Amino acid sequence: MKKYTEDHEWVLLEGSLAIIGITSYAAKELGDITFVEVPTVDNEAIIGEVLTVVESVKAATDVLTPINGTIIEVNEELEDNPQLVNESPEEDGWICKIEIDDASALDALMTEDEYNTYIKNL
Amino acid sequence: MNIKSGNDLIMKNLKSTPLNAKHVLLGAKMVPFGGWDMPVQYSEGILAEHHHTRKHVSLFDTCHMGEFIIKGPSAAADLDWIFPRAVANQKVGTARYNFLLSDHGTVLDDLLIYRMDEEEFLIVINAGTIDNDATRLRSLLSESTELIDESPVTGKLDLQGPLSADILEKLGFKKSELPKNYKWIKTSINGIPTLLSRTGYTGELGFEFYVSADKVNELWDILTAFSEVKPAGLGARDTLRLEAGFPLYGNEMDEKTTPVEAGFSPMIGLEKHTNFIAENILKDPSKVTKILTPIVLEGRRAARHGNAVSLMDGREIGIVTSGMFSPLLEKAIALAYIRSEHKLQVDDEVLLKVGTKTLPGRVVTAPFYKDGTVRMKI
Numbered sequence: 001m002k003k004y005t006e007d008h009e010w011v012l013l014e015g016s017l018a019i020i021g022i023t024s025y026a027a028k029e030l031g032d033i034t035f036v037e038v039p040t041v042d043n044e045a046i047i048g049e050v051l052t053v054v055e056s057v058k059a060a061t062d063v064l065t066p067i068n069g070t071i072i073e074v075n076e077e078l079e080d081n082p083q084l085v086n087e088s089p090e091e092d093g094w095i096c097k098i099e100i101d102d103a104s105a106l107d108a109l110m111t112e113d114e115y116n117t118y119i120k121n122l
Numbered sequence: 123m124n125i126k127s128g129n130d131l132i133m134k135n136l137k138s139t140p141l142n143a144k145h146v147l148l149g150a151k152m153v154p155f156g157g158w159d160m161p162v163q164y165s166e167g168i169l170a171e172h173h174h175t176r177k178h179v180s181l182f183d184t185c186h187m188g189e190f191i192i193k194g195p196s197a198a199a200d201l202d203w204i205f206p207r208a209v210a211n212q213k214v215g216t217a218r219y220n221f222l223l224s225d226h227g228t229v230l231d232d233l234l235i236y237r238m239d240e241e242e243f244l245i246v247i248n249a250g251t252i253d254n255d256a257t258r259l260r261s262l263l264s265e266s267t268e269l270i271d272e273s274p275v276t277g278k279l280d281l282q283g284p285l286s287a288d289i290l291e292k293l294g295f296k297k298s299e300l301p302k303n304y305k306w307i308k309t310s311i312n313g314i315p316t317l318l319s320r321t322g323y324t325g326e327l328g329f330e331f332y333v334s335a336d337k338v339n340e341l342w343d344i345l346t347a348f349s350e351v352k353p354a355g356l357g358a359r360d361t362l363r364l365e366a367g368f369p370l371y372g373n374e375m376d377e378k379t380t381p382v383e384a385g386f387s388p389m390i391g392l393e394k395h396t397n398f399i400a401e402n403i404l405k406d407p408s409k410v411t412k413i414l415t416p417i418v419l420e421g422r423r424a425a426r427h428g429n430a431v432s433l434m435d436g437r438e439i440g441i442v443t444s445g446m447f448s449p450l451l452e453k454a455i456a457l458a459y460i461r462s463e464h465k466l467q468v469d470d471e472v473l474l475k476v477g478t479k480t481l482p483g484r485v486v487t488a489p490f491y492k493d494g495t496v497r498m499k500i
Contacts, residue, residue, distance in 0.1 A: 007123045022123065029125040031151075031357070032169040034447035035422040035454075053477075054123070055424060057168045057357055057446060060477070063123050082422065086167075 002090070003106050004115035005066045009051075010090055011106060017097045018067050018106070022054065025119050027089035030056040036078040036085060036095065045069045045098045047105075052095055054085065066109065069100035139185035140277055140338050148353060156250030158186040161355035171358035172449045175324055176491075179283030180354035181345050184330070185338060188252035189276045190259070193242040194267035201235065201243060203398050204262050206381060207390035212237045217304050217319050220390065221381045222247075222255055227400030227409070229375040229384070231255050234321060236306055244317075244332075246278075248371050262399075277338025282328030282362075285350050287500040290329065292348060297500045300329075312344055323359065325366025325494030364455060365448050366496075367416060367488025373427060373444045374414060374457055380404060383459070385414045412440065412459040415466055416490060417474070417483040419454040422447055425474040425481060431458045432473045439464045442474065448490055455490045456483065 003011045008026035012019045027033070035055040045051065051065040074096045077084055085093035110118060136159040145152065150161035161183065163171060174180055192201065202210035206227075207220045214237050222231040231251045236244040247255050252273055259269055281289065287297055293311060301307045306319035314337045322328030333341050345351050360370070369375055375384050382392070382404055392404060403409050419425060424446050431440040445456035456474065460466055470485045 008125060009123070026123060026125055031163065032167045034169075035424070037423070053423075055422075055447070057361060058162075060424070060426075061123050061125065083169075 002112060003109035004112065004118075005064075005109055006118065007064050007066070009063060009066045011066050011109060013100075013103060013106060014097075016099055016103075017072060018069065018100050019094050019097050020051065020066060021094040022063060022085065022089055023115070024089045027086050027093070030054065030059075030061060032057050033082045033085045036082045038074045038076060038078055039071050039096045041071055041074055043071045045071055055082075063095070065098075067098060067100055067105050068102070069098035071096050072099045073097040137186070139183055140335055141183045141185060141342055144339065144342060145183065145353075145355075150353075150355060153356070155356055156186065156248065158249055160186060161353070162357045163355045164353050166352075168355070168357035168361060169449050171352070171354035172361050174352050175283045175326060175354055175358060175362055176450065176494075177284070178350050178352070179281060179285040179289060180358070181342065181351050182280040182282065182354055182359055183342070184278045184280050185276075185335070186249035187278055188247040188249065188255065188271070188273040189278070189332065190245045190247070190256065191238075191242065191270040191272055192245060192259070192263070192267060193239075193270075194264075195241055196264045197241050197243060197267045200263050200267050204259070205235070206392060206395065206398055206400070206404055208395045209235060209237075209243070214239055215301075215305055215307070217306055217321055221375075221386070222258060223381075223400055224377060225400060227380045227382075227403035228377045229371070229379055229381060230258055230377065232369065232371050232375060236317075236319065251371070275335050277333050277335040277341070279331045279333075279338065279341060279345065280322055280324075280328060281331065281345060281351070282322045282324040282354075283326050284495040284498070286326075286328050289345065289348055289351060293344070300500060303497060311341065314341055314344075316341070322496070323366075323368060324362040325368070325489055325491060325496050326362075327495040327498050327500065361446060361449060364444055364446060364457070365450060365489065365491040366494055367457075367490055369414070369457070370444060379412075379459075380409070382410055383412050383414065410462050413462050413466075414443070415440070415458050415460045416486050416488045417456045417458055417472060418451065418486050418490065419456065419474065419481050419483045421481065422452065422454060423476065423479070423481060424454040425456045425476050425483070429456075430475040431460060431483075432475065433464070434471055434473060436473070439466075439472070445474075450491045450493075454481075457488075 317332035440460035
């Protein structure tokens with residue numbers, strides 16, 4: 001089940017891997033995405049630190065790491081085709097997969113319903 | 123990530139153009155610009171609007187811009203002295219790009235001057251500088267020269283793209299009747315009196331329409347009735363002008379910059395024009411402290427306003443004034459002021475400091491996008 005952060009990232013657990021991306025809401029707010037700095041495999045993922053930079057026409061925005069772990073896989077398609085994030089932010093536009101130590105860290109994140117309520121009140 | 127919600131912008135005394143309701147109905151994302159509530163993009167997004175303008179034709183609401191009528195027996199002489207580019211010899215029926223200067227030769231605004239008649243001129247200026255420009259001009263014009271601010275009663279639309287002449291043809295114009303580059307005609311479109319000029323800010327073939335403000339909604343509907351014409355907002359207006367190498371007042375020009383530093387001496391015929399404000403400063407090469415330089419970056423990641431430019435050894439030599447991803451080049455592009463002691467040549471390599479990253483770039487000539495249709499024969 002997908003979980004969501006207040007910073008508009010989604011996290012989907014697949015075994016011990018957490019797949020990370022930005023939400024549909026965030027992609028829409030940012031507008032056309034022109035560049036994604038794909039994270040580096042084997043780098044440590046530290047919660048709260050900058051995971052990647054996503055650039056739209058008008059601005060660069062930091063995506064923060066939602067969970068601790070190690071980056072195992074990155075979506076290299078985003079290097080030449082960052083618009084994938086606009087086209088499919090919560091599926092094909094995934095950013096990276098993190099091997100996590102502690103799956104219970106996801107408990108603190110929002111469910112889809114909680115996130116939808118959260119964005120309505122922004 | 124930190125993203126602003128588009129719906130909670132507090133509209134503090136923002137002005138609206140007559141087309142405001144239409145933009146909202148079309149699903150535009152509205153933002154404040156120069157004191158106005160303007161569409162930055164419509165539902166398809168900035169990149170789609172940009173490509174549509176370069177391939178087909180787009181319509182921009184530019185009603186927020188200002189229009190002054192300057193008239194009187196001394197108008198031509200006054201303006202010839204006030205502006206660095208000659209006005210006295212400008213022919214009726216033409217438009218010229220020009221600069222309103224401070225006494226120090228720095229730029230207060232960039233603008234177009236249309237010669238309407240022997241003793242009458244139309245000056246078209248940026249939205250955010252209307253009041254300052256009026257004050258400045260009124261302080262310089264002679265007693266007998268009138269300045270009438272027609273901004274509140276004037277509507278302006280920009281139709282830009284290779285198909286723009288075809289749209290006018292569909293409206294009943296013969297292509298041979300249309301004004302040539304930087305010329306204008308007074309005409310009527312479906313009964314609406316229109317000043318039509320072949321001018322624009324995109325690098326594509328295009329026209330600007332000036333009508334009475336109470337007719338601009340009707341004109342918008344007439345033009346957008348054609349399926350080829352799509353609305354485009356300020357976001358695309360900025361990406362298009364930068365790709366075309368055009369300066370934006372506030373970025374490439376401001377009160378700390380002369381038009382010479384921005385690279386416009388040849389275009390404004392500075393050497394031939396005499397007897398104008400700050401002539402000695404503008405004609406003094408030692409006063410040129412920086413040179414506006416176009417740079418293409420290697421990748422998609424953009425350098426932006428305020429980023430530092432350095433030589434390959436790390437020595438800082440300048441600063442970016444505008445930068446973004448170029449949809450046609452599929453790389454980032456930038457304009458930067460490089461201090462004039464560093465005489466950079468085309469193909470010289472530089473580094474741009476973007477946050478913690480250092481990005482390689484290369485000096486090029488403007489325009490960045492070289493296939494613009496602005497001069498095409500119609």
